[in-house]
Amino acid sequence: MIENLFQRKILIFLLVYLFLTSHINALDFKAYGFIQPETSIYINGDGKHNQDNYNTSLFGKGTFISYLQEGDAKFTISAIGRFDQNDDELRYLDFQKFKYEYYFDDIALKVGNEIVFWGVNETFNIVDIINQSNLAEDIAGTKKLGQPMASISYSQDYGIFDIYLMPYFRERPFSSKEGRPRLLFEVDKNSITYESSAKKHKMDFALRYSAVIEDLDIGLSHFYGNNRTPVLSPNPSTLKFDSHYPILSQTGVDIQATKGPWLYKLESVSAKDGSERHLSAAGGIEYTYYGIRNTQSDLGVIVEYAFDDRNDNPFNNEGVIGLRWSLNDIKSSSLLAGYLFDIRGNSNRFQAEFEQRVNDDLKLFFDVSLNGSIDKADFTYQFKQDSSLTLKLAKYF
């Protein structure tokens, strides 16, 4: 699965480096991970595209961290993988992190695969752009692929500057024909075009300034490179989607104000995608009631709204109301439930995630995803039949 030369070179370099330095320094390391069998039932029966109404899957994650040079350097591997019963695209191994970092006093250097998250929102992460989303894993795009990069971080009292150079682009994975939920057509992996002549070898570039000013956490960012989101167009001869990755130039801002139990969040981007410029903004409020009804449990209420000036964008006028209930018990039981709705249309969806520790190294997850009424014109119409219940059991080691 190390699909390109760049990553392979880094891998070899790091392994040689690690081998050489491990003789000099006592190897100080941490390793941990989990494996997680999952099973899903699709309550509307077979899918729109004859997908199975039942699925099992095995997911795993392993993390290895080695501290080198008396803590001045660090080497990290964090890999995830899945073996899915039905979806070929969900049989993969991904190096989320495979990186070497070196720290000077004010400067940190990093080379390798990394996950970088920008932003503050719970639902609408519009500023976040560094990593490609794995849409086969999660249609909302929250699951990412490790991004190969070299980065420099410079920190001062007034804030931090991060510069990222990304020499290799990773195409977006979509569910395969058997996957569920999936788009109307399959995404044709043999018909991908780029605006950039360097294609996936285009050197993407990003810059971020972030700072904490008392109650405010702020970030300003700029990205120039292949858009992570392709334009999909149906090809009448193959009956598949062709993908085109335009060049994206995106300037973003993200702000969170933390005022006691209130969190105020705002993200906004102005972006030139191909030839078109657009503006989008998303933000919200989160309030937490602590110790409800004289118990240890907390109840958080989250409201977020997303706006996009492109009429064809699926998130052009969307809201979410969420509840986060943490029991703060010995089992760390918690429930996160959200109701997403299109403000202009009448499409809506409900999602909930419950989790509870079973014992020291077992944890149970139960996810519910229900589609309500969905407009035929809505982007999510193609997933209308895909309401599901998923049970997961993670075994930690």
Next chain:
Amino acid sequence: MKIYSFLFILILTFNFSSFAETDEEIGLKIAKEAYESTRGYIDSTSEQLMILIDPKGNEVIREISGKNLENMDPNDGDKSLIFFNKPKDVEGTVMLSHTHVNDDDDQWLYLPALGRVKRISSSNKSGAFMGSEISFEDFSGLDYRKYDWKYLGEENYEGELCYKLESYPKYENSGYTKRIGLTDELLRARKIEYYDRKGDLLKTIYFEDHKLYNDTIWFADTFRVVNHQNDNSTIYKWENRQLNIGLNKKDFEKSSLMRLAD
């Protein structure tokens, strides 16, 4: 140090009987001196083990490791980093706190599952820490600036004469209305009883395994917490505690969370 403390107590005792100081002034004086005797640690690292015990005697283990940085600003609180190790599902999670004396702390949490640092609300300093009977508020429970004090007299505790002090939190989101504690002649807290927001006795923390660090500072290496309302208890132990080891101040900033995590 011991002699100094002893002399100080003699002077204090002399003061108590000789001058018309109010019980509030005496209480504050003892609490302030007790707090100041724990200062000067500069920075520290430790491993912390929690044993959570339910009324049936079932035990659950929690393990974290911590780093602390003393704040020399007399009007502000210390900074701390907590690395979560057990239970295993929280391994890799890191929490940074910039504590404040009578205000909400600033807290950030690195969540490895999301690869994301979140600024979190800290208005729940009184919430259960990792499902235990101890709350975040209790870790800074000896900071005299957080309470109004009242000296209640002397009381024998385990064969030693202790000062009995009542204290009332100044912080509006405190989980308590009142505490009654015993502080011994070496100015070490020995036990504190906590009264909840309704004024009922909630729990007692017994401070045990006192150890003299760097020949100057006494720390209790065990907190034994007994909740009188739900009959749960927690044994909280500090291990391998080291002081004044020259930690990098920059580690205690938000920007370092990713670097200290995975």
